[in-house]
Amino acid sequence: MNFFEKLRKLSKLQLIFLILAVGFVVYFNSLFNGFVWDDEEQILNNVAIRSFSNLPLIFKSSTFSTGGAGLSGWYYKPLMTASFMLNYSIWRLNPFGFHLFQVLLHLINAVLVFLLFSALFKPPLVSFFLALVFAVHPVNSESVVYISAVQEVLFTFFVLGGFLILLKFKTKKSLITGAFLIFLALLSKETAILAIPIILVYFLLFEKDKVFSWIFSSLAILSGYLILRVGIAKIPFAHFSIVPISEATFSERLLTIPWEITYYLRVLLFPRILATAQHTVIKNPADFSFWGLGILVLIFLSATIWTVLKLRSKLFYFFVFWFFCSLVLILNIFPLDMTVAERWLYFPLIGFLGMMGIIFAWINQSFPSLSRLFIILSLVAIVSLGLRTIVRNSNWRSGLSLYEHDIKINKTAFDLQNNYGVELFRVGRIDEAKIHFERSISLQPKWWTSFNNLGAVYERKGDFSEAEKMYQKSIENGNYYLAYEN
CATH class of the missing domain: 1.25.40.10 (Tetratricopeptide repeat domain)
Incomplete structure (x- = not known):
């Protein structure tokens, strides 16, 4: 039996073990990184995380500590702060424990991605390779090794868990459990609101009998969240920021969208150059970054539409919606704290991989003779992505190493x-x-x-x-x- 046959005969449990093992090897060097960037305010100077007696406080105020100024800001991510509280109770201010928690949570997410894809399309080997890409992709490095970005990993964990339960819900109990996990995702990061339309579209496409139940559940989720955030914590959604994209006019933010989309596509497909604190703003429609990159965006959109028409797959429609819906939220139509950030791609990447999975599965079915070539190219891609992630993890070793590297790019x-x-x-x-x-x-x-x-x-x-x-x-x-x- 050759290598390819052995790979195809692996059980689901064996494939999960491989995902965990490969992911852990890739992120092993990050376990010895220190506290970096906002970790100082979120953890080192945040006295609120040092006692579980402060647990009610984090649900009644912002999650962002500014040291001597106390808890303040417009952020409302109480479960993120609760995770810091849990880690502090075990590890005190040893960054190793915080990194270990985040890496393990990311690996669980990779397994959940595998289970989700396995439940939605065949063959399982395609789901396995896609989950491996999610586990080792360099664009996820910031979300996994930057402790203050744990909300990306945390909300995705709850969304994936909730979605998997809702996919199979037959009873009222499972509906409540799935909806509750989506509610916890919202308490981890506001971006989890994306789960509501994404799951709704899935039910509209595949299980129309569940649409009404999900709409009712969504209203309950949003009501509970608004009561906590606006009614109790009194934290608004608008905020003031001095970053260039926040100071830009609405028309300037629209002009910047082609640059943002092409940036995200580049780091998804060719993640060679990675850096934090991206503040590009396009102010002139004559700028190539608007019209030139705009042409590339139109080509990408045209290719996506052509693929939709070619495949006529409802599942492909679903993942296209997942990717573009989550992408729209990070295009600064409503201004954010940066023009682009790699950590914001953690959740959209799943939709992107789902799109790729449908295409690969179609190719595998239409041209079975290419299956070995697909496996070889997938292995080469995963090794390359993993090596790039290991290097990027080392950039995050300390504040000095990160800024010294990124400032040369940005x-x-x-x-x-x-x-x-x-x-x-x-x-x-x-x-x-x-x-x-x-x-x-x-x-x-x-x-x-x-x-x-x-x-x-x-x-x-x-x-x-x-x-x-x-x-x-x-x-x-x-x-x-x-x-x-x-």
């Missing part, structure tokens, strides 16, 4: 310049830190944090007069609590 990000300056300051490279704080200010003169940090540089150098000016500017721009303390 030189115009005001927050990246500031964060790199902070890490340089901490290791005593004061003069270099000063340069990056000044660059941050020149890129975004409204941001208070960079002025505060530049003030700390002047204070370290003994120039107290200039330091006071910077602290005062920080207070004027944002009423920044650290500037008061300094």
Whole structure:
């Protein structure tokens, strides 16, 4: 029996074991990473996570701690903070435990993706390879190794679990259980609201008798969420942000959409260049990034429509809806905190892989002689993606290593310049830190944090007069609590 025959004869349990094993090997190096970026505010400085007695508090306020300023902001992700609370109770401030929790949760999601695809289409080997791609794809690295992005992994876990239960629900109890898991997903991240229309479309396509039950359940889910968020926590959905895409006009945000879509397609298909803090804004319709990339987007949409018409598969319609519905939410029609972010693709990737799975299954059925070639190409792709993920995991080893790498790719990000300056300051490279704080200010003169940090540089150098000016500017721009303390 050759390799290909052995692979085809593996049981579902053996395939699941392989998914877990390969995924764990790829993310093993991330277990030894430290706390990075917002981890300082969400975990290190967040006293609310240090006692389970604060559990009611995280359901009545924002999940974002700003150290001396306490819990504040427009974020409402209580289950994310509850996960930090759980990990802190076991590991205290040892980042290893936080990373282990996140990696294991991601691997469970990869298994759930496999189970979902296996339930929806054949052959199982296609579902296996798609789940492996999900497990090791570099675009997921940020969601898996960045502790403060655990909400992506967490809400996806609840959505997949809830959807799998709802797929097979025959009783009122299973409907309630599935709906409750979707509710928990919403408490992990607001993006989980996507599950409501996605599941509705599935029922409309395949199980119309469940449509009314799901609409009623959805209303209950949304009502419960709004009562908690707006009624009890009093956290609105609108927020103020100084990032370029948030300051951009509506027309500028629309002009930026082709750049965003092509960026996401590029990192999905060719994830060679990855970086955080992307703040590109297209302001001129004559810019190639609008009309040139717009042509590429039209070609992609045309190819998708052609495939829909060619396959005439309701399942393909479903995954097209999953991908594009979740993509629309991250195109800054309503402004977000960045123009693009790799972690936002964690959930849309499942829809994208579902589309690819239907196409691969059709090719396998239409041209069975190509099945071995498909397996070989899949293995090559998975190895390549896994190696790229291992490298990206190492970029996230520390704040210094992350910013030092990403700033070479993304030189115009005001927050990246500031964060790199902070890490340089901490290791005593004061003069270099000063340069990056000044660059941050020149890129975004409204941001208070960079002025505060530049003030700390002047204070370290003994120039107290200039330091006071910077602290005062920080207070004027944002009423920044650290500037008061300094």
